[in-house]
Amino acid sequence: MSSSHSEEDPLPTRSLRTGQAVEHMVAVLSEEIVSGQWPPGSRLPAQQIAQRFSVSRTPVREALSQLCAMGLAESRPHRGVITAQVSQADLLAMFEAMAELEAACARLSAQRMTLAERHQLSAMHEGSRDLRASTRSSEYAVFNDAFHSLIYQGSKSDYLIELTLSTRARLAPFRHTQFRVARRPEHSFAEHSEIVAAISAGDAERAAQAVRQHVLSVAHVSSDYVAARSRTGESPCPE
């Protein structure tokens, strides 16, 4: 669901391929909201959206509802749905929460990971040495996701994992640029080393602290990037 969300439909999609209309609208609209094409606080007229996607109001209603659940929009009582602006402060707050969630996972992982899991984590980290200087930042991003996921799983706490994954998903639009920042993979690798060491040693508090710092450093990189992007007022291809 990442990069190429190619829509080969020049006109309003006649996607009668039942079962994807809502999903499609959510994908398109969320991308547009995140990228700033809908000014924050602007209305999302259900009628027009229905026409644009050539669907009826029922699926639009569902899509808008999901956007609200995702925090990208909000619905006033009887005044329609408007786009919710994600200020830099909001973004930082979300990363902050993410840092705490991942720290909690790391804390529990340090206590609960099996020996095999610790070895796997360590091996995966070592295996990423090569990618540090890779020109293809997406490669490191893929590894990075897997690495963090391993820590989530190690916590053995399903609900915590669920919360962490959903928060990560919610932050995804703002994160996918972080590795384009110069030398970010190197820094990331160094921080991962400390995390692996702490978890391997079973030092819960140290692991938590290391992860917290790591995520917060990502936060600063990303939020600065987003802030800069919004300052330049980019609005590339409307569709």
Add this chain to the structure above:
Amino acid sequence: MSSSHSEEDPLPTRSLRTGQAVEHMVAVLSEEIVSGQWPPGSRLPAQQIAQRFSVSRTPVREALSQLCAMGLAESRPHRGVITAQVSQADLLAMFEAMAELEAACARLSAQRMTLAERHQLSAMHEGSRDLRASTRSSEYAVFNDAFHSLIYQGSKSDYLIELTLSTRARLAPFRHTQFRVARRPEHSFAEHSEIVAAISAGDAERAAQAVRQHVLSVAHVSSDYVAARSRTGESPCPE
């Protein structure tokens, strides 16, 4: 739907007070699921539910969707919606996550609360001395919610607060019995004292640790209670 379906609707309560059908169904169904009247894993037939509440499938669909979002049901691809069983292990995992969330709030609160907020927290705690031995457990429950909420707010991290509140809401059905356990308020008060002391002192790690322990002790009380209740197999009146 077969032919023998009365299309007259004078009998069902004229609850056409638009705007509460979904909410009502969610409330009733969630209560029934939590109380075990729907055996875990049993199907929730949309059709029958629609008839039972005298509504069409559209709002039922919405209600079931919300139940899934609440974790009380799950939807298999094309095999209908079934009630999700919340095992004692699941419950413990949720409390565990709650403990980490609240600990994170406490950590941040210890660092960020204003002096006024610390005093308010302390005052509220002191004010609860009397309620310790109150025979009306609901009174202590109300105070307890307010006390914990104050700590959430002190974190100044909106998204973290949001996560914490929604998790608390999700646990509510299992928590509302905790203060019926003998001498629970006394223990709670003692634990609160440590929390207040740590936050007042600005000792983040100590505050986090104190809250973590406090929530986990609630977890054990509640999950034991639920486990005991499910063993006795209560399933009073089907309707």
Add this chain to the structure above:
DNA sequence: CGCCGTTAAATTGCATGCACTTTTGCGAAG
């Protein structure tokens, strides 16, 4: 007796049409 294709049933997603509620624009009364 087991395997496979066919058909019936259930589920889902969506379109469309109302009925009701709340906002809001606008003109009249104070």
Add this chain to the structure above:
DNA sequence: CTTCGCAAAAGTGCATGCAATTTAACGGCG
């Protein structure tokens, strides 16, 4: 000029009807 009230407009919730997809049941074939 402000305030009140009224009526049009917008928003919302729900009913009902299809069409498409999938699962599950059933009977023939190997």
